[in-house]
Amino acid sequence: MTTGGAGDTAGANGGGGRAVCVYAIVPADVEPEERAAGIGEPPSAVTVVRYGDIAALVSDIPERPLGTPQDLTAHSELLDGAAAVTPVLPLRFGAVMSDVESVERELLRPNHDEFRAALAELEGRAQFVVKGRYVEEAVLRELLDENPEAARLREQLRGAPEETTRDARMTLGEIIYRSITDKRAVDTRRAVDALAAVRPVVAERPPTHDQDAVHLAVLIDLSRRGELEEALSGLAEQWDGRIRLSLLGPMAAYDFVMKREPEG
Incomplete structure (x- = not known):
């Protein structure tokens, strides 16, 4: 254009x-x-x-x-x-x-x-999307270290036949789901805080995958794109081996404007 x-x-x-x-x-x-x-x-x-x-x-x-x-x-x-x-x-x-x-x-x-x-x-502004996904092995290890009940169930299930451990597997799955949900909320807040210096307008997007850690749409001045990338680089270093971060954009401000439907 x-x-x-x-x-x-x-x-x-x-x-x-x-x-x-x-x-x-x-x-x-x-x-x-x-x-x-x-x-x-x-x-x-x-x-x-x-x-x-x-x-x-x-x-x-x-x-x-x-x-x-x-x-x-x-x-x-x-x-x-x-x-x-x-x-x-x-x-x-x-x-x-x-x-x-x-x-x-x-x-x-x-x-x-x-x-x-x-x-x-x-x-002078555009939208970017910040996406973070947990490294499965790392977040599972973290969860088991933090939750003795999950660790006990994991050990109980090790080598046991699936047909006799259905209830225990369901319980462990529910614990993991709740823990990931809690971690996602904490890590999303950390990401928002890390981007504060860029002065973005932020919209939280719902996760698209069970292992999503962060999913944010941010509206920023295009002149601050370098600052955004630098802030995310620092966050990626902190989360190295735990969360993989990606940045998409610039793109149209899908999450921040009213999308009026024409009547044709």
Whole structure:
């Protein structure tokens, strides 16, 4: 995405009467780069519908149902690529409107001031996702050292036939689950504290795996990306061999903006 001049009228290709996929709201001076690709095979061209100080990124929809893995990837790559250079208010995947004129008339015009204010809040900022996963052997060893009951059950089960130890295995599984849940809460707080100097806006995400230790979305000034990476590097050193950390982004601020559904 690049920025340039902007008008006050619809500026997308395709014409009225053809349904379009709507990806995001952006400032009106945004111009898609030639390589910007929407959904479809071959990828559809991304164009812009403008109204006042805001615009919508749109493309023609393919003549088939939406929702393939390739569609989802194209949607997120377009939004994340745009978020690296301009404020982006992402819409949920599959937002479709009846034609270009309805994008201006029903989405941009009635929500102009709200969208403009939200874009101003995101100026110079982007979302990153911090993900940490426990090293299984390390966290299990830690848990057994801390919980004598779990250690006793683990020893009891060692070499015992599975058919005669069902209850004990279930009890041990419940202890491990509760312990991991407690550890996740503590380690998430440690991660939030470690990032405090970057002054992020933080949203805790639910775990996607039983061994997730940390799952955070953080909204930061892009100028502080180096500080974010440095803070996580220090945390990774503290957790070496216990938690594996990763950082994703920059990406659109999925966790921090209202995702209005167009009515098309």
